[in-house]
Amino acid sequence: MAGLVIEGYVIASADGMLADARHEMPDALKFEGDKKFFEAALDRAALVVHGRHSHEGQPNSPKRKRLVLTRKVAALAPDPDTPNASLWNPAGATFEEACAFAGVASGTAAIIGGPVVFDLFMDRYDTFWLSEAPHVRLPGGEGCFVGVPARTPHQVLASHGLRPGTPHLLDPASEVTVTPWRR
Numbered sequence: 001m002a003g004l005v006i007e008g009y010v011i012a013s014a015d016g017m018l019a020d021a022r023h024e025m026p027d028a029l030k031f032e033g034d035k036k037f038f039e040a041a042l043d044r045a046a047l048v049v050h051g052r053h054s055h056e057g058q059p060n061s062p063k064r065k066r067l068v069l070t071r072k073v074a075a076l077a078p079d080p081d082t083p084n085a086s087l088w089n090p091a092g093a094t095f096e097e098a099c100a101f102a103g104v105a106s107g108t109a110a111i112i113g114g115p116v117v118f119d120l121f122m123d124r125y126d127t128f129w130l131s132e133a134p135h136v137r138l139p140g141g142e143g144c145f146v147g148v149p150a151r152t153p154h155q156v157l158a159s160h161g162l163r164p165g166t167p168h169l170l171d172p173a174s175e176v177t178v179t180p181w182r183r
């Protein structure tokens, strides 16, 4: 989309999970360095996009324009429960229409999950920022992308034409890194 850069953000366990078997993000996946990185990225974004269970819950969250995916609306509606948010059903309105409804025409759209939401944008990311916690395993958890764990997160991103850049260390003690995947 002209004028809008699309970026994805997730932290995944070594076995590719973004949540545990109860569909919750456990404390084991929360790291100070990654939280700071994610928070700074969302502070720079013009728009945050996520499913109904993936709100980031940060101090600046109420200031951010956001699209919340839900099938409870036919297309687009203001979200009565969340400041600056619009409810969006992609079956009834395109992303371009949703951005216009939210009043966003330029800058970065940060896509923050969950897996089905990431999947919707798989062929459109300019950059996907994949954070990885190599010492955490969440057996039976929720894969970070559709198709994980049958495929690894790397295989999924590569199959959509994305290639890894240089990893940055976010949390030395836990060896958590973030790697930008770009076209």
Ligand SMILES: NC(=O)c1ccc[n+]([C@@H]2O[C@H](COP(=O)([O-])OP(=O)(O)OC[C@H]3O[C@@H](n4cnc5c(N)ncnc54)[C@H](OP(=O)(O)O)[C@@H]3O)[C@@H](O)[C@H]2O)c1
Pocket (backbone or CB within 6 Å): 009, 010, 011, 012, 017, 018, 019, 023, 024, 025, 029, 050, 051, 052, 053, 054, 055, 069, 070, 071, 072, 088, 089, 090, 091, 112, 113, 114, 115, 116, 117, 142
């Ligand atoms: N580790 C990480 O970086 C990370 C990132 C994101 C999320 N998480 C965690 O993962 C879990 C997310 O679980 P989840 O997969 O249930 O998340 P989710 O994608 O946030 O929420 C799913 C809901 O979003 C709506 N939705 C999703 N796709 C849609 C579509 N194509 N059209 C219309 N509505 C759509 C539906 O809402 P309705 O039911 O209202 O129709 C659906 O029930 C949470 O615990 C979250 O904290 C972790």
